[in-house]
Amino acid sequence: MSMETDMEPAEAESFLKSLLNKNLRIYTTDGRIFIGNFKCTDTHNNIVLSLTYEYREPPQQKLAEAKAASSTSGADKVALDMTSRYLGLVVVPGEHIVKMEVEEFSSQAKSRSIFERRDLYSAR
Template sequence: MEKSQSEDYLKSLLNKNLRITTSDSRMFLGQFKATDSDRNIILGQTFEYRIPPPPKHVEQGAEPVTVDMASRYLGLVAIPGGCITKIEVEEFASQMKGNR
């Protein structure tokens, strides 16, 4: 992707909700505000979710267990680029290009 295409893509993400997973098993959900050349990301109106560890021992054929993720409101956060393992854009059909 060329630099101008990259810049246009990043601009199109401004104020969209991103889900960012970090290497310490946390997930941040907030509005994309900025990034830099080190891949650090600034999110606004952010919630942090702690992903629970998988059960250590599950019997074969056992019922699946649903665990709620603990969350807290953080507001404006900076996420270091080196800690990011996954970035997802949260879009609804009405927000995608070409849809009305």
């Protein structure tokens, strides 16, 4: 996976530091999703997450059974939960990462802005 960016090294380092200890959602080439706390990365774009959960789509057999059941009942859509398991500390290989998202809730954004304001006032 090649990552092209217009960031200077100092900007990239600052951006990565801003992600430390935030929850990331990482999508991989095999369809799995890892949600965990970002700890570090390396020059190969590998990502280390702690307190990680892995989510997978249901097996094809369950999808087929659910579709068959919905067609007999006349439903247009099928909803199945993803399976999940707790993994703890994991390394997600950079070559298998398709997409990454920061998982942030509105309460965290408000809290962060309060802390940022506090830091601005304490710097004066």
